[in-house]
Every structure is written in structure tokens, then in C-alpha cells.
Amino acid sequence: MKLLFLVNGNAKKILDAQKLREEDFEIVKIDEKTLANPKKIIEHLRKKFDEVYFGCISIDFQRFIPFMLIYILFSKPKRGGIIDEDGLKIKFSIIKTIFITIPLLIVEFIGSVFIVLYSYIYYFVWRKFKVKY
Amino acid sequence: MEKIQSEILRILFWRIDYTGALVDGGISTTVRSLISELLKMSHKVFYISGSRAKLPGGVNSYFIQFSRFFRNFPEIFSFPYQFTSTKKGRKIIENLLPLNFIYQVIHDFNFSGAIVKKELGLPLFLQADGVQIWVKQNWGKLFFKHLLKWAEEIQWISADRIFTFSNQLKNLLISYGVPESKIVINPCGFDPSMFHPNIECQDIKQKLNLFGKFVVGFSGSFGYYHGISFLAKAIKIVSKAIPNVVFLFVGDGAYRAQLDETIKQDKVEKHTIITGFLPFEEVPKYLACCNVLVSPCINNDDGTEFFNSPLKNFEYMGLRKPIIATAVGQQKEFFQHRWNAYLVEERNPQAIAEAIIELHKDPDLASLIANNAYIDGISKHTWKHRAENLLKTYYDLTENKI
Numbered sequence: 001m002k003l004l005f006l007v008n009g010n011a012k013k014i015l016d017a018q019k020l021r022e023e024d025f026e027i028v029k030i031d032e033k034t035l036a037n038p039k040k041i042i043e044h045l046r047k048k049f050d051e052v053y054f055g056c057i058s059i060d061f062q063r064f065i066p067f068m069l070i071y072i073l074f075s076k077p078k079r080g081g082i083i084d085e086d087g088l089k090i091k092f093s094i095i096k097t098i099f100i101t102i103p104l105l106i107v108e109f110i111g112s113v114f115i116v117l118y119s120y121i122y123y124f125v126w127r128k129f130k131v132k133y
Numbered sequence: 134m135e136k137i138q139s140e141i142l143r144i145l146f147w148r149i150d151y152t153g154a155l156v157d158g159g160i161s162t163t164v165r166s167l168i169s170e171l172l173k174m175s176h177k178v179f180y181i182s183g184s185r186a187k188l189p190g191g192v193n194s195y196f197i198q199f200s201r202f203f204r205n206f207p208e209i210f211s212f213p214y215q216f217t218s219t220k221k222g223r224k225i226i227e228n229l230l231p232l233n234f235i236y237q238v239i240h241d242f243n244f245s246g247a248i249v250k251k252e253l254g255l256p257l258f259l260q261a262d263g264v265q266i267w268v269k270q271n272w273g274k275l276f277f278k279h280l281l282k283w284a285e286e287i288q289w290i291s292a293d294r295i296f297t298f299s300n301q302l303k304n305l306l307i308s309y310g311v312p313e314s315k316i317v318i319n320p321c322g323f324d325p326s327m328f329h330p331n332i333e334c335q336d337i338k339q340k341l342n343l344f345g346k347f348v349v350g351f352s353g354s355f356g357y358y359h360g361i362s363f364l365a366k367a368i369k370i371v372s373k374a375i376p377n378v379v380f381l382f383v384g385d386g387a388y389r390a391q392l393d394e395t396i397k398q399d400k401v402e403k404h405t406i407i408t409g410f411l412p413f414e415e416v417p418k419y420l421a422c423c424n425v426l427v428s429p430c431i432n433n434d435d436g437t438e439f440f441n442s443p444l445k446n447f448e449y450m451g452l453r454k455p456i457i458a459t460a461v462g463q464q465k466e467f468f469q470h471r472w473n474a475y476l477v478e479e480r481n482p483q484a485i486a487e488a489i490i491e492l493h494k495d496p497d498l499a500s501l502i503a504n505n506a507y508i509d510g511i512s513k514h515t516w517k518h519r520a521e522n523l524l525k526t527y528y529d530l531t532e533n534k535i
Contacts (some may be wrong), residue, residue, distance in 0.1 A: 008155065010409065031387050033273075036207075058154035061185065063204045108202060112209040119212045119242075119280055127283035131247065131290045 002080070003049040005030050005041070005068075009057035009085050017087040025053075034065050038071075045075040052080040052092075059084045066105045069097045141175055141529070142233040147227065148182040149218055150240035151199055151210070156187040157413045158354060159321070159444055160238055160262060166324060167236075168192060170520030178494040179229055181222055183214065187413075197221045208276050215284075215354070219245040226253060234258055234293075234527055241265050242277075242284045247291030256530060258523070259292040263440070264309045265303065271435055272357065286310065296524050298442035305440055317526050320442040320463065322516040328451030332421035341406055343422050346379045349489055350386040350423030352416055353446050355386030359443075360429035360459060362388065366482035367489065372404045374424040374490045382407040383419045420452055425492050425499065428458040431479045438462050439479075450510025455499040457488045467514075468525065471498065473505040476499075 004011060004025045011027050026049070034040055051083065052075045054068040063080055070091045072080050082090040146164055155161070158272045168178050180186065180194040188194060214261040222245050226232065228447060234256040244379045250257040265285055269275035289295065289311045296319045297303055303316050338344055349371070355361050361382070368380050382392070382405070389407070396405050420426060426449040432439045439462035446464065449456045450473075458464040459479040468474035475492060477484040492499040 008153075029385075033387065050362055056154070058185070061153035063151075063153070063210070066205055105205060108205055112203060112206055115203065115209060115212045116277065119215070119277075122282045123280050123287075126244070126248075126287055130251070131287050 001026055001049055002051040002053065003028065003044065003047070005044070005052070005054045007032060007035070007054055007056045007062070007068075009055060012093055014055040017085055018083045018089060020083075032064060035067055035071075041071050042074070045071065050077055050079070052065065052077060054080075054082045055084065056082070057085050057091060059086075059088045065090065066101045069101050073097050083099045101133060141177060142171075142524070143177045143179070143229070143231060144171060144233050145179045145181065145229065145235045147222065147235055147246060148180075148184070148186075148240075148244060149214065150184070150238060151214075152184040155183050156185050157410070162413060162444055163185070163321060164238065165189065166322065166516040167353075167520050167523060169171045169324070170516045171524075173517075174520070179232075181218075181225060182202045183218065194366060197225075207274065208241065212280075215243050215245060217392070218243060219248050223249050223252065226255070236260065236523070238262070238287075239265065239268070239288060242281055244284050244287040244291070247271070247287050249361060250291050250293075255330070256527070258294050258296060259288055259528070260296045261302070261306060261311075261488075262298060263400075264305055266309065267305060267437075271433060289315070293530055296526075299440050299490045301438040301440035301462045302442075305437060317522070319519050319522050320446055320467075320514070321444045322514050323444070323447035323451040323510065323517045324516050325451055325511060328417050328420075328448045330451075330453035332417050332452070334418045334421040337418050337422050341379075341381070341422070343379060343381075343411075345521070346377050347380050347493055348423045348425075349377050350380050350381045350383065350420050350426045351429070352383040352420055352426075352448070353386075353443065354384055355382075355388040355392060357388060358430055358433065358441065359388070360431040360479065362391055362395060363431070363480050363482050364427055364429040364485060365392050366399070367486040368396070368401040368404055369399040370483060370486035370491050372401055374486075375493050377405055378489075380405050381419065381423060383411060383416055384408070385410045417448070417452065420454070422450065423454060425489055425508065426452070426454045426456055427485065427489075428456065428464060429479075429485060430459055430464060430500040432461050439464070447510055447514045450506040450514060453503045453507035455492050455502040456506055457485060459485075467509075471510050473501070474502060494531055 002025050004027045006027055006029050015022050030043055052072050056062045068082055081092045171178050172191050178192050180192050183197050183199045197218050203213045204210050210323050236258045238260045246257050266281055294317050296317050298320050307313050353359050371378050428443055428446050430439050442463050456474040458468050458474045460476040461479050470476040475488045477488050
């Protein structure tokens with residue numbers, strides 16, 4: 001049995017686009033907010049599955065993909081990926097996740113700190129000096 | 134009104150919110166419907182967005198992509214887009230000039246419309262479907278309160294007019310410092326060519342096995358304020374009185390899991406169908422199969438009134454179906470009990486169930502409500518009325534400036 005976390009989109013469309021059989025899957029409907037709740041996700045990952053997938057309408061527009069890959073890394077089978085309605089797929093790889101995805105996420109975090117600091121100055125200047133009631 | 138019909142305007146709709154690949158939903162429908170009506174009046178419409186969009190033909194659309202790198206941490210995602218959307222938006226707009234006005238849907242942390250207005254001097258209309266600070270504090274998480282507060286204040290100050298959906302939302306905006314004189318109420322509406330009483334739905338009835346059933350319908354995204362859990366709890370009560378009842382939930386959303394749980398606990402699976410998200414064009418057919426339609430919205434937990442303007446209410450009106458609605462917010466302003474809707478107490482499954490049972494027993498009352506709702510809808514609540522209100526606001530503004 002395989003597990004599909006349906007983040008958004010239509011499960012049938014996603015599985016058809018990937019040429020996967022619906023009857024091989026347990027489908028769990030989640031939303032992006034659920035991804036921020038590891039307890040809920042891990043609850044499902046503890047069950048025995050052969051592969052774990054996250055499904056969405058479009059990988060190109062999907063946020064939080066690194067976190068999905070990290071969840072798969074912590075799953076028992078460590079196999080699966082991210083799949084979408086257009087037939088696109090990000091295949092899970094332990095090596096890529098550890099050596100590319102996670103380091104990039106750390107770089108994103110560091111970059112985010114700078115962006116937030118810059119935004120504080122920029123927004124403050126606009127609010128205090130550039131617009132008036 | 135003559136002016137509305139005679140002058141061809143050049144209007145820019147600018148969306149700065151991220152809906153990703155989702156092309157349907159309340160705000161998307163609102164924007165798309167306003168655009169459609171403006172096009173029907175022969176105005177020229179341009180559209181800028183960072184997400185996928187389903188637009189009517191004849192709109193020149195421009196895409197300003199969100200950062201593919203900074204999109205994994207909540208809220209931070211919006212900051213690079215503030216800078217990108219301002220820079221690229223300004224360039225696009227400079228090439229589109231002359232424009233009569235910009236219509237922008239407010240979103241977290243983004244005041245690009247305000248900057249472009251200041252630099253290019255174009256009238257700026259904002260659509261506020263909530264106060265972002267309130268929304269995040271009550272329905273989500275807020276990490277950068279000051280930044281959000283400043284961004285919203287910049288937008289309130291810069292906008293020429295702020296369109297909002299209801300009196301309740303107007304009051305909320307005023308309580309957060311928005312000048313009352315800038316607020317224009319423009320509720321949601323419906324398209325009578327899509328939602329009308331003569332929709333053929335035999336194929337859906339066949340597909341869902343609805344022949345001979347009494348069908349109670351709901352449509353929408355399953356948000357907290359839609360009160361869907363209270364409707365779910367009414368299924369058990371109604372099914373005892375009307376054994377052939379089926380509750381048809383058209384939609385999906387965050388509270389789907391809670392809905393599934395209630396249905397399972399109450400063992401009413403055979404009385405329930407949940408369609409999941411459907412393309413917007415398919416929704417009318419599903420609702421046309423229903424005998425009664427329900428809008429069980431609830432007031433907010435912090436004591437503020439329900440402030441939305443549910444699209445579903447207007448669509449239900451257009452379909453000429455008997456409506457059951459909770460007596461909250463705009464619903465109690467637009468609906469009169471036993472006249473154009475059956476109003477019930479909010480958060481009360483028993484009251485919802487009793488209303489369904491009464492309308493099942495009394496087809497004359499059901500028919501009276503359906504007819505009155507339809508007449509009301511078609512005469513006051515179509516998207517054409519809303520687009521005309523938008524244009525009237527523009528002309529009032531420009532005349533006042535002269």
C-alpha cells in the first residue's frame with residue numbers, strides 16, 4: 001500500500017497523470033497548514049507504507065516542497081516523491097534531500113533574516129515619511 | 134448611468150496575493166466576475182498577477198512571478214514580492230498608460246499599488262475582504278505584526294476608495310483606522326447566465342443517484358466561518374424525519390476532516406455526498422439538483438459579527454431555490470424570515486434541521502421563499518449591479534476632483 005497526502009488538487013487527476021492506480025493508495029487530505037503540524041503528518045507516516053507521496057495541482061506553484069521531502073526522509077520506506085496533475089514529479093532521493101534540499105533551506109532561512117531586516121527599514125520609512133493621513 | 138455606458142475606460146486589475154495553481158475560490162470569482170461585466174460594457178481590462186488565473190477572453194494579462202527561492206517560510210514569502218511586484222508592476226503599468234484606475238485586492242504585507250499610485254498618480258481602488266491583522270490574529274498566525282500594520286496603514290492612506298463586502302466589514306475596517314469616507318460597500322453577486330432556474334441536471338442526478346431523494350445542498354470552501362460543522366450535525370436529526378434525505382456538500386477545504394469525522398460519528402454516510410473541489414462552471418449543475426440550499430455561517434469567536442458576503446447566497450438566489458440561512462451579518466440584512474429565506478439561529482443544528490423539515494413538509498412556503506429570493510437576486514444582486522457600482526464610484530471620484 002502507498003500513501004498519498006493530498007495537499008491540493010484532485011487525487012484521481014494526479015494519479016492518472018502519473019499512471020498510478022488509485023486502489024494502491026491510501027489518500028489522506030491535508031492542507032498547507034497541516035504541513036506545519038509534524039505531529040499530524042508523523043501520525044500517518046508511522047503506519048506501514050511502501051511509498052509516500054505528496055500530491056498537488058502544480059509543482060511549479062507549490063510551496064513547502066522541501067518540508068514534504070523532509071517528511072518523506074523521516075518516513076519508514078524513504079521512497080516516493082511529490083506529484084502533480086500535470087504529470088510532473090519530484091522523485092525523492094535521500095542524498096539530494098540531505099545534501100541539496102536541507103542546505104538550501106538553511107540558506108533560505110539566512111537570506112530571509114536579511115530580507116526581514118531590510119523590510120523593517122523600508123516599511124518604516126514608507127509609513128513614517130512617505131505617506132500621511 | 135449614461136456616462137457608464139458611453140465612455141470606454143482602461144482598467145487594471147492587479148492581484149498581489151498568492152493563490153498558486155488554484156484558479157477558483159471566492160476572491161478569484163469576485164475579480165473574474167467584475168472583469169467579465171466590465172468587458173461586456175466594452176471597457177478595456179488589463180490584469181497582473183503572480184498566480185494562475187482563469188480569465189474571460191479579451192483581457193491582456195501579465196505575470197509577475199513570486200520568488201521560487203523564498204517560498205518556504207510563512208510570511209517571509211511576501212516580502213521579496215513587495216519589491217518585485219512594485220518594480221515590475223510599475224514597468225508594465227507605464228507601458229499600459231493611460232489607465233483610468235487600478236483595482237487591487239489587498240493582501241498581506243504588499244503596498245505596491247500605493248507606491249505606483251504615488252509615483253504615477255493613478256486612482257487606486259482597493260478591495261478589502263478583511264483586515265489582514267485581524268484575519269491573521271484570529272484565523273492564522275502572525276509573526277511580523279508591525280510590518281503588517283504599516284503595510285495596511287500605507288494602503289488605507291493611499292487608496293482613493295476601499296471596496297468592501299458588507300456593513301460588518303466596514304465597521305471592522307473603521308475600528309482599525311480606515312477613514313469611513315473612503316469605504317464603499319460592494320457585496321458579492323452572481324452571474325444570471327450561470328446561475329438560473331432552468332439548469333438541466335439529470336446527468337448529475339443520475340451520477341449521484343439522487344432520483345427520488347430530498348436533496349439539501351451547501352456550496353463553498355469549508356472554512357471555519359461557513360459553520361459547516363453545525364450543518365453536519367443536523368444530518369442525523371433530519372434523516373430521522375426525512376429518510377430519503379441526502380446532504381450534498383459541493384466543495385472542500387480546511388474543515389473537511391472535521392466534517393468527515395462528524396459524518397462518521399453520527400453514522401450518516403449514506404445520507405451524505407461530498408463532491409470535493411469542482412471547477413466553478415460545474416457548481417450550478419450540482420446545486421440545481423437540490424431541493425433546499427443552506428448557508429449556515431457563524432459569527433466570529435472573538436465577538437465580532439460575521440462580516441463576509443457569501444457568494445453562495447447570491448448563487449442560491451439565482452437558482453430560485455428555497456434558502457435556509459443563519460441570522461448573522463449580511464445574511465440577516467439581505468434575507469427576511471419566511472419571505473426570501475428561512476432564517477435560523479446560528480450554531481444550532483436543531484434549528485437548521487427543523488427548518489429543513491418544515492420546508493420539506495410545506496412546499497408552498499419553500500416555493501414562496503425561492504421565488505422571492507430569485508426576484509430579489511435578479512433585481513439587485515447580479516455582478517452587473519456590482520460592476521456598475523464600481524464605475525459609479527470612479528465617476529463620483531473623478532467628478533469630485535474636477
